[in-house]
Amino acid sequence: MSTAPTFALVGHPNKGKSSLVSTLARDASVRVGPEPGTTIQAREFPLRIGGQLLYTLVDTPGFQRARAALEWMKQHETDAGSRAGVVARFVEVHAPDERFRHECELLRPLVAGAGLIYVVDGATPYGSEYDAEMEILRWTGQPSLAVINPIGAPRFVEPWRGALEQFFRVVRVLDVLEAPFDRQIDLLRAFGQLRDGWRDSVDTAVVALVNHRAQQADDAARGIAELVSSALTHREIKDIGRHDDPTHHTAALEQDYRGRLRQLENKARREVEGIYGFDDLDREEVDMTVLDTDLLSQESWLVFGLQKRDLVVAGATGGALVGGVVDVSLLGASFLAGSLVGGLVGGALGYFSSDRLAELKMLNQPMGGRRLRYGPTRNLQFPFVLLNRAVLHHAMVAGRTHAQRGRLILTQEGKVVPIATQSDGSTKQLSAVFTRLRRTDPGSTSWVAALAELTQIVADLMSRET
Amino acid sequence: MPSPPRSQPEIADILALASALEGEAQRGSRERALRDKRFAASLETATGDRCGQALAWLDAVEADDEAVGRLHQQAETALHVTELGLVALAILLGVGATLGAFYFDGSGRVNAVSVLAVLVVLPGLFLIPFSFAALPERIAQRLPGVRLAALLSRGGGAGRLAPLLWRVFPRELRDSLALLSGRLTRHQSLYAGLQKGMILRWSQLFALSFQLTVLIACLGLVVFSDLAFGWSTTLTSGDAALDAYRVHRVTSAIAWPWSGVLPDARPSLALIGESRYFRVVADSLSLTQAARLGGWWQFVVLTIGVYGLLPRLITLGFARFRLRASSRAVVSASPGLSALLRRLHRARVESIAVEPEANEAAVKTERAQPSAMGGGHIQVVLNWSGVPLDHTEITQLFPQASIHAAGGTATLAADKTLVEQLGCGTGEPILILVKGWEPPLMEFMDFLASLRRALGQPPPIIVLPVGLDETTGELPPASVDQLKRWRNKVAEIGDPWLRVASNLEEVQS
Numbered sequence A: 001m002s003t004a005p006t007f008a009l010v011g012h013p014n015k016g017k018s019s020l021v022s023t024l025a026r027d028a029s030v031r032v033g034p035e036p037g038t039t040i041q042a043r044e045f046p047l048r049i050g051g052q053l054l055y056t057l058v059d060t061p062g063f064q065r066a067r068a069a070l071e072w073m074k075q076h077e078t079d080a081g082s083r084a085g086v087v088a089r090f091v092e093v094h095a096p097d098e099r100f101r102h103e104c105e106l107l108r109p110l111v112a113g114a115g116l117i118y119v120v121d122g123a124t125p126y127g128s129e130y131d132a133e134m135e136i137l138r139w140t141g142q143p144s145l146a147v148i149n150p151i152g153a154p155r156f157v158e159p160w161r162g163a164l165e166q167f168f169r170v171v172r173v174l175d176v177l178e179a180p181f182d183r184q185i186d187l188l189r190a191f192g193q194l195r196d197g198w199r200d201s202v203d204t205a206v207v208a209l210v211n212h213r214a215q216q217a218d219d220a221a222r223g224i225a226e227l228v229s230s231a232l233t234h235r236e237i238k239d240i241g242r243h244d245d246p247t248h249h250t251a252a253l254e255q256d257y258r259g260r261l262r263q264l265e266n267k268a269r270r271e272v273e274g275i276y277g278f279d280d281l282d283r284e285e286v287d288m289t290v291l292d293t294d295l296l297s298q299e300s301w302l303v304f305g306l307q308k309r310d311l312v313v314a315g316a317t318g319g320a321l322v323g324g325v326v327d328v329s330l331l332g333a334s335f336l337a338g339s340l341v342g343g344l345v346g347g348a349l350g351y352f353s354s355d356r357l358a359e360l361k362m363l364n365q366p367m368g369g370r371r372l373r374y375g376p377t378r379n380l381q382f383p384f385v386l387l388n389r390a391v392l393h394h395a396m397v398a399g400r401t402h403a404q405r406g407r408l409i410l411t412q413e414g415k416v417v418p419i420a421t422q423s424d425g426s427t428k429q430l431s432a433v434f435t436r437l438r439r440t441d442p443g444s445t446s447w448v449a450a451l452a453e454l455t456q457i458v459a460d461l462m463s464r465e466t
Numbered sequence B: 001m002p003s004p005p006r007s008q009p010e011i012a013d014i015l016a017l018a019s020a021l022e023g024e025a026q027r028g029s030r031e032r033a034l035r036d037k038r039f040a041a042s043l044e045t046a047t048g049d050r051c052g053q054a055l056a057w058l059d060a061v062e063a064d065d066e067a068v069g070r071l072h073q074q075a076e077t078a079l080h081v082t083e084l085g086l087v088a089l090a091i092l093l094g095v096g097a098t099l100g101a102f103y104f105d106g107s108g109r110v111n112a113v114s115v116l117a118v119l120v121v122l123p124g125l126f127l128i129p130f131s132f133a134a135l136p137e138r139i140a141q142r143l144p145g146v147r148l149a150a151l152l153s154r155g156g157g158a159g160r161l162a163p164l165l166w167r168v169f170p171r172e173l174r175d176s177l178a179l180l181s182g183r184l185t186r187h188q189s190l191y192a193g194l195q196k197g198m199i200l201r202w203s204q205l206f207a208l209s210f211q212l213t214v215l216i217a218c219l220g221l222v223v224f225s226d227l228a229f230g231w232s233t234t235l236t237s238g239d240a241a242l243d244a245y246r247v248h249r250v251t252s253a254i255a256w257p258w259s260g261v262l263p264d265a266r267p268s269l270a271l272i273g274e275s276r277y278f279r280v281v282a283d284s285l286s287l288t289q290a291a292r293l294g295g296w297w298q299f300v301v302l303t304i305g306v307y308g309l310l311p312r313l314i315t316l317g318f319a320r321f322r323l324r325a326s327s328r329a330v331v332s333a334s335p336g337l338s339a340l341l342r343r344l345h346r347a348r349v350e351s352i353a354v355e356p357e358a359n360e361a362a363v364k365t366e367r368a369q370p371s372a373m374g375g376g377h378i379q380v381v382l383n384w385s386g387v388p389l390d391h392t393e394i395t396q397l398f399p400q401a402s403i404h405a406a407g408g409t410a411t412l413a414a415d416k417t418l419v420e421q422l423g424c425g426t427g428e429p430i431l432i433l434v435k436g437w438e439p440p441l442m443e444f445m446d447f448l449a450s451l452r453r454a455l456g457q458p459p460p461i462i463v464l465p466v467g468l469d470e471t472t473g474e475l476p477p478a479s480v481d482q483l484k485r486w487r488n489k490v491a492e493i494g495d496p497w498l499r500v501a502s503n504l505e506e507v508q509s
Helices: A017-025 A066-076 A080-094 A098-111 A129-140 A157-164 A181-192 A196-233 A247-275 A298-304 A308-329 A337-352 A381-398 A426-439 A445-465 B011-026 B029-040 B050-064 B066-101 B112-125 B127-134 B146-156 B158-166 B171-186 B188-224 B240-254 B269-275 B287-332 B337-348 B391-397 B412-423 B442-455 B480-491 B504-508
Strands: A006-011 A043-049 A052-059 A115-120 A144-148 A170-173 A236-240 A360-364 A370-374 B380-384 B402-406 B430-435 B461-466 B498-500
Touching: A006 A017, A006 A098, A017 A043, A017 A052, A017 A115, A017 A181, A043 A196, A052 A196, A066 A080, A066 A098, A066 A129, A066 B412, A066 B442, A080 A098, A080 A129, A098 A129, A115 A129, A115 A157, A144 A157, A144 A181, A157 A170, A170 A181, A181 A196, A196 A247, A196 A381, A196 A426, A196 A445, A196 B337, A236 A247, A247 A360, A247 A370, A247 A381, A247 B337, A308 A337, A308 A426, A381 A426, A381 A445, A426 A445, A445 B287, B011 B050, B011 B066, B011 B171, B011 B188, B011 B287, B011 B337, B029 B050, B029 B337, B050 B066, B050 B287, B050 B337, B066 B112, B066 B158, B066 B171, B066 B188, B112 B127, B112 B188, B112 B287, B127 B146, B127 B188, B127 B287, B158 B171, B158 B188, B188 B287, B240 B269, B240 B287, B269 B287, B391 B402, B402 B412, B412 B442, B430 B442, B442 B461, B442 B480, B461 B480, B461 B504, B480 B498
Parallel strands: A006 A052, A006 A115, A115 A144, A144 A170, B380 B402, B380 B430, B430 B461, B461 B498
Antiparallel strands: A043 A052, A236 A370, A360 A370
16 A cells, blocks of 8 residues: 655755655745745655645754764664664654754654655755765665756756765656756655555555646636636716716716726735735745736736737727627528628727727616716727736746745746737637627626637646746 | 546536635635645546536535535526426416417317417517527627617527526525526626526526426327317318318428328328318217318327427527537636635645755854955965875975865765974965865864864965866865855864965965
């Protein structure tokens, strides 16, 4: 029967053990820092899927007095076969000894049978001071794997590989801070291959994590689709008296309307961050560069909006869709004139569309008085801007590992290219869905279908971006 | 044995789910997190079926929260009783209509045309408003007059009897349904489709029950009474044979669907000719004649079955299909469901540390300000742990100094011997070259402490972290961060004659 394995991440201080744990366990609360000895106590990160324990990662402090520890062990070694026992005895004997506190903390899980994951920095050279600790780790006799984590330019990866291959059967290179999900999963699979009895458990975990990742993307796509739907149908309403001057309320209504759209976008962003476990992302530290521009600013619309040509396509598609309903209603007697006229009108509207976000309407109330209504938006550009911003934000969050601290920087300028303007038909498809969302009641079967379709399109766009 | 996962919600599920989701919003985040963790364990997440996941969660909540479970049961009972009430009303109406249509006082014949008009044609006319009401909203909106007709149809449908029935329900059932009415009113845009689907379904259930009752009652009358059917008309052509022929054409057309299988169920021309009667000629029938005129019964029964019952079976199936689609749509769009599912999906995978990270106990550090010590002439240079500079390079930099290696591959005993040897020195400053990119370890701190003990105070000890950037000279300086790290650590020793230099100039100064 397969048991849940434990993997202890060990090594020199400040080589990224905690960062690797933070990334693999998706726990941004792990303390990582340049000061040596940031980790002072072994800390367990059990992976449970549906309550079932599948494996445990253990973050450990780094070696501080490896030579002294090895010297003690050598003094107590009787033969090569007794080495694992000597290491266990070292831990037992020195448990109360403050001098070997770090060594005891890091060796304890290995003595208890944990797999050994040795982490080094591929940006700094191999040195003789590592020999003692690698020797001690070899003495433990535990299945082992080395991870070269370049904390900076990977100048010394190959020399490290050469050195490590003398001590470890498997050597992997992984930039822990930037490691994409697939690479993380590959590394986990390698953990499972260290011992036959561990494979099933780790493979189960890998499948569950991959499914979970897909679920996260689905949830995020749904959240973004709901954001777009809410923003497209939002309206601000104010009832005024028969003799009130509506112009007195226009500015306030418009301001409320715009404020609400921004709120919706912010809420959706928090949700996406929450889905990926970044609830405590420090907003002040996070630099979203282009995403920091206001949703409704000209700069944002220039970056994320559609080109004129695409606006015409979007308008024509929406218009044709509306006209098509008329054709269907007339059982084809119109000979598709509805779609044709709708498409032409829509295209023209797209070409001549103004930057105006929404219109103010005044409606007479049956019981007297009047109702002012600002929105919903009919602007063709707006949903594309909103969607492009949301998808880009998702790409940044989904691509961030939990080991990263501080600023989130968008490095690939190419990602700013508005997704929906790529010539793959998504503009037309999106435009049609936006039109349907605008024209259906929330909760109706048509609305649910349109939302599901938008969710699928968003998921496709997101998978292209991440 | 656990029940298989459901993916199709019933109306009672929707009510209970809405109530449970509203309850979630009232819970504290900690309580909610604990519940999520428990419920997420049994949640099937890979399906992507929001509805199924919502129902699985609801089942778990009901097992946990008695109030939600009770509400669900009450709503279920109330809806069943509503349907039973509608069926009972339809049965009463069906029996009444059948007895009325087949009214026979023994002095004449049962007019087959009247029977079919009352029991098939008249109820069949209600299919027209049903067609309007069943039209999708977006099509109804665009066809002139259809929306109004649909509204009127729904307003006049038998499903509207349901709220009347609720008035006689016990209070607890009424309360559970009040939630339904309340939600329908408060969330009109969300529940409009559901409401429409429910009315359609109840209307068709009523109609189907009516037609079924008519059919059964008709068969009952056939079996337990002596029916003699006939037909009569004022619009005669004057030629009895021609009249009979015309009626025969009509009955043949009606009987077309089954005439191939049951030819006897189509009245023959002879039977039709014989069946005509005139009220003013009150002829009494012989036993043989009466028995022959009863031959219509198969035609009457099959007409009711095929033209009355069968369409209602189809419309009920359609209404049921629409209601199921609406129910799924409503569940899928339930306020708060997306947030709930996000939480559950997240809670299903637990990977973060269970225990909080330990804080370092306040280590007593003796930070001391380094004395204003000059480097003087460096007489001893120690290469700690194999800084990658060869002996010649160091000699060129410090021609008068003796060069030693410590740490790294050297044994502790060798380090100790070296310390003892240096303790007998001249009191000139000692420079220790260290790898700036490596963190200062405790074994280096131990070495510094033992060196100080051997030297006494004050021969100055200068630690020079060396960097990796070979382009910056023979002794590349460490980065600012590396220097800071070394300075902080070395300062913990609290030795005023110990300092960290950033470059050669600082060593000499």
